[in-house]
Amino acid sequence: MVKNMDNKKITIKDVAKKSGVSVSTVSRILNGYEQNFTPRTVRRVLKARDELSYEPDYFARRMIMKxxxxxxVLIPDITNPFFSELIRGIENILYKENFITMLCNADLDQEKEDTYLRELTRRGVDGFIIASSAISNESINATLKANGHPFIVLDQKKAEGISDAIITDDYTGGQLAAQHLKELGHEQIAIAMPKNAPANIQKRLSGVRSIYGEEQIDLVDAELSKTGGRAAVPAVLKTTATAIFAINDEIALGLYLGLSEAGKKIPADYSVIGYDNIDMCEYMVPQLTTIAQPIFELGQITAKMLLERIENPSKDWEERMLPVNLIERFSTAHLN
Amino acid sequence: MVKNMDNKKITIKDVAKKSGVSVSTVSRILNGYEQNFTPRTVRRVLKARDELSYEPDYFARRMIMKxxxxxxVLIPDITNPFFSELIRGIENILYKENFITMLCNADLDQEKEDTYLRELTRRGVDGFIIASSAISNESINATLKANGHPFIVLDQKKAEGISDAIITDDYTGGQLAAQHLKELGHEQIAIAMPKNAPANIQKRLSGVRSIYGEEQIDLVDAELSKTGGRAAVPAVLKTTATAIFAINDEIALGLYLGLSEAGKKIPADYSVIGYDNIDMCEYMVPQLTTIAQPIFELGQITAKMLLERIENPSKDWEERMLPVNLIERFSTAHLN
DNA sequence: ACGTTTTAATAAAACGTTTTATTAAAACGT
DNA sequence: ACGTTTTAATAAAACGTTTTATTAAAACGT
Known part of the structure; x- marks a missing residue:
C-alpha cells in the first residue's frame, strides 16, 4: 500500500491538501466531471494524484456506489474441460468490461453451493452465473430471486420464466448423433449416461429416441467423468450394441481406455461418438467423432446476457438457444 | 437484498432499534463479545437479527477491518489441466478457511497480467498467488513487494529471498525421466520443449544432461500445449532419436496425435515420456509414462503457506521443495 | 448600473460498520 | 457506610469515499 509520511494510507485528503483544493473537487475531477472545473485546477489535481500514486479505496467507494x-460464477468442477472452457468464454467478456470473476468450485456438494451462494451475496457481487446442477431451485429462489439479484442459470436447468436462460440444442444434438450412427448401419446402440441426469442431458436421450426404437437402445449407467466411462465398459460388452453414444466427451475418453483394456478396437469393434467437442477429442487416437457445442461462445453469450440484465434489470426475460453440430472424425465407422 | 418497510437495506440500526439497544451493543454481540452482556440482551439481539435476516454490509465492514x-490467483490458462488441478488444491484449503478465490486468467499476456495485478491490489485482496510466467519481476516488485502485500510465486520463478517460495524437484524429475529411458536402452533421445522455457523447465533439462551427453540429446522446439506437441513431430522424425521426453504432458498428448498421423506407433517406434501426471495420462492409449508432480498438494501447500504469511507477516521466508516420482505406464518400452 | 444567471468550488451529509473512551449502576470490601 | 472496582451498556469518533445543497464571484443582459 502506498503510504504518506505518517505511514498511513494515502487518501483523497492527501491529494486535496497537496493540490490546494477541497476533497469534493478532487473526487469530482477524478470521476469524470472535469468539465466543471478550470483546466488549471484539473491539472493540479491530476498532478498531485500522480505524485502521490493515489488510488481510491475500493471499499469506501463501493460502500457508496453499491x-x-x-x-x-458457480460451477461443479473446474477440472472438467467443458467448464474450464466455459469459464474462459465468460472471463473473455467480463475482462473487457472491467469486471472480475469470482470462481466458486462447488464439487456437486449442495452445502458448498449454498455456502458459496450466501458468501457471494454477502460480498455484494453484481450478478451470478450458475452452472452447477446440484443447486436446488429453492436455494436459487430464496437467495437470488427473492432478493432481486441478477443471475443466469446455465446448461442444466430450465429457467421457466423466472430468469434469463441460455441453452444449447440438446434435442437436435441427440438426433444428430443417432442419425450418424444409423447411417453407418448400426442397428443396436448403447448410450452411456448417468441414471439421474440433469434435464439437458435427458433431452439428448429424447433426440436419440426420435431415431432409434426403444428396443434398439441399451442404457448403460455411467458417471459424467472419465472414470465413469471406463467403468461402464463391462456393461457395454454385455449388450449386443455395435456403437456407443457417450453422453459427454469425458465419458468417451473413459470408454477409450476401458475398451482398450478389454482388447476392443475403435472403430473396428465399436464405433464411439461423444458430446461437447472438448479440445481433447482431436488428440485421441483415433480422433473422437462428437457433437460440438460452442462452449467458449456459450460462456461469452452468458456473460453478455448477464451484463445486459445488470444494466437494465427490468427488461423482459430473454432466452437463447445455441446450435450444435456433428463433427465427424475417426472413432465411428460403417458396420463391418 | 433484504429490505425494511421503507424499502431500504436492513442495517445494524434496524436491529438496534428492534432489540431496544444501541448500535454498538449489536455490533459487539454479533462479533463475538457476548460475554460482556447479559444473556437477556444477547438473546434479544440475536432474535432481532434473525427476524430481520440482517447481514452486515460487506463493504462497510471491510472498510474498517482492512x-x-x-x-x-494469477494463472496463464485455466484450460490447462495442470492449472485447473492446481486451482482445486488452492481452493480446497481456502474454502475451509472461509477465503474466496479470485481467478485471473492472464493468457501469457503481460499487459493483462499487470492489469489484473493492479485491479486485485485496488480491491484489497489479502494475498496473491502467482503462477503466471510472463509476469516480470519488476511488476511483482513494484506492485507487491514494495507495498508489502503478501504473495507467493509458484512454479516458474525463483524467489531468491524476496518471498516465500514453493517448487518441485525439477532437477531430479529430469534425471528420473532420463534414467528411465537409459535403462530401456535408448541412446539417442529427443526433448520437446519451448526455446525460451521458464527456469523450472530448464532445470528438468539440466537433470537430463546429468545422465545423457550433449550429443545424445536432440532439442526440439515445442510450445507448452497439445498443438505444440503435434507440430513438433516432423522435427522429431528428422532426428535419430528412439525416445522422446515431452517436457510436460500436454506436449506428450500432442505427440500422440502427431506420431499417429505420421504412421508411427508408441512405444514400438518411439518411447514417449511426459511430465506432470495430469489425469489424462491414464486415459491415453497406450497410457502415458510420466514424471508425477503432486499438483493438488502443490496447490494446497501454496495456499497454506500464503495464509501463514498473512497471519504472521514478519516471519522468516520459507522455502519448500516437493518431491516428484516416475510413474511407469505403457508408452515407454525397451529398445527393440 | 443593477438584478439575474452561470461558473467554479466547497461544506456538510451520507454510506454502514467497528472501536475507543466514557458513564451509570451495581457489587464489593472493610 | 462509603470509597473502589466491576459490570453492562452506550455515545461518539473513525474508516475513506461520493453526492447534494450551498455559496461566492464572475459574467451577462438590458
Missing amino acids: ESKTIG | ESKTIG
Missing part, C-alpha cells in the same frame, strides 16, 4: 464490478 | 478474506 456496485462491485464482480460476477460470481 | 481485510477482505480474498486471495487473488
Whole structure:
C-alpha cells in the first residue's frame, strides 16, 4: 500500500491538501466531471494524484456506489474441460468490461453451493452465473430471486420464466448423433449416461429416441467423468450394441481406455461418438467423432446476457438457444 | 437484498432499534463479545437479527477491518489441466478457511497480467498467488513487494529471498525421466520443449544432461500445449532419436496425435515420456509414462503457506521443495 | 448600473460498520 | 457506610469515499 509520511494510507485528503483544493473537487475531477472545473485546477489535481500514486479505496467507494464490478460464477468442477472452457468464454467478456470473476468450485456438494451462494451475496457481487446442477431451485429462489439479484442459470436447468436462460440444442444434438450412427448401419446402440441426469442431458436421450426404437437402445449407467466411462465398459460388452453414444466427451475418453483394456478396437469393434467437442477429442487416437457445442461462445453469450440484465434489470426475460453440430472424425465407422 | 418497510437495506440500526439497544451493543454481540452482556440482551439481539435476516454490509465492514478474506490467483490458462488441478488444491484449503478465490486468467499476456495485478491490489485482496510466467519481476516488485502485500510465486520463478517460495524437484524429475529411458536402452533421445522455457523447465533439462551427453540429446522446439506437441513431430522424425521426453504432458498428448498421423506407433517406434501426471495420462492409449508432480498438494501447500504469511507477516521466508516420482505406464518400452 | 444567471468550488451529509473512551449502576470490601 | 472496582451498556469518533445543497464571484443582459 502506498503510504504518506505518517505511514498511513494515502487518501483523497492527501491529494486535496497537496493540490490546494477541497476533497469534493478532487473526487469530482477524478470521476469524470472535469468539465466543471478550470483546466488549471484539473491539472493540479491530476498532478498531485500522480505524485502521490493515489488510488481510491475500493471499499469506501463501493460502500457508496453499491456496485462491485464482480460476477460470481458457480460451477461443479473446474477440472472438467467443458467448464474450464466455459469459464474462459465468460472471463473473455467480463475482462473487457472491467469486471472480475469470482470462481466458486462447488464439487456437486449442495452445502458448498449454498455456502458459496450466501458468501457471494454477502460480498455484494453484481450478478451470478450458475452452472452447477446440484443447486436446488429453492436455494436459487430464496437467495437470488427473492432478493432481486441478477443471475443466469446455465446448461442444466430450465429457467421457466423466472430468469434469463441460455441453452444449447440438446434435442437436435441427440438426433444428430443417432442419425450418424444409423447411417453407418448400426442397428443396436448403447448410450452411456448417468441414471439421474440433469434435464439437458435427458433431452439428448429424447433426440436419440426420435431415431432409434426403444428396443434398439441399451442404457448403460455411467458417471459424467472419465472414470465413469471406463467403468461402464463391462456393461457395454454385455449388450449386443455395435456403437456407443457417450453422453459427454469425458465419458468417451473413459470408454477409450476401458475398451482398450478389454482388447476392443475403435472403430473396428465399436464405433464411439461423444458430446461437447472438448479440445481433447482431436488428440485421441483415433480422433473422437462428437457433437460440438460452442462452449467458449456459450460462456461469452452468458456473460453478455448477464451484463445486459445488470444494466437494465427490468427488461423482459430473454432466452437463447445455441446450435450444435456433428463433427465427424475417426472413432465411428460403417458396420463391418 | 433484504429490505425494511421503507424499502431500504436492513442495517445494524434496524436491529438496534428492534432489540431496544444501541448500535454498538449489536455490533459487539454479533462479533463475538457476548460475554460482556447479559444473556437477556444477547438473546434479544440475536432474535432481532434473525427476524430481520440482517447481514452486515460487506463493504462497510471491510472498510474498517482492512481485510477482505480474498486471495487473488494469477494463472496463464485455466484450460490447462495442470492449472485447473492446481486451482482445486488452492481452493480446497481456502474454502475451509472461509477465503474466496479470485481467478485471473492472464493468457501469457503481460499487459493483462499487470492489469489484473493492479485491479486485485485496488480491491484489497489479502494475498496473491502467482503462477503466471510472463509476469516480470519488476511488476511483482513494484506492485507487491514494495507495498508489502503478501504473495507467493509458484512454479516458474525463483524467489531468491524476496518471498516465500514453493517448487518441485525439477532437477531430479529430469534425471528420473532420463534414467528411465537409459535403462530401456535408448541412446539417442529427443526433448520437446519451448526455446525460451521458464527456469523450472530448464532445470528438468539440466537433470537430463546429468545422465545423457550433449550429443545424445536432440532439442526440439515445442510450445507448452497439445498443438505444440503435434507440430513438433516432423522435427522429431528428422532426428535419430528412439525416445522422446515431452517436457510436460500436454506436449506428450500432442505427440500422440502427431506420431499417429505420421504412421508411427508408441512405444514400438518411439518411447514417449511426459511430465506432470495430469489425469489424462491414464486415459491415453497406450497410457502415458510420466514424471508425477503432486499438483493438488502443490496447490494446497501454496495456499497454506500464503495464509501463514498473512497471519504472521514478519516471519522468516520459507522455502519448500516437493518431491516428484516416475510413474511407469505403457508408452515407454525397451529398445527393440 | 443593477438584478439575474452561470461558473467554479466547497461544506456538510451520507454510506454502514467497528472501536475507543466514557458513564451509570451495581457489587464489593472493610 | 462509603470509597473502589466491576459490570453492562452506550455515545461518539473513525474508516475513506461520493453526492447534494450551498455559496461566492464572475459574467451577462438590458
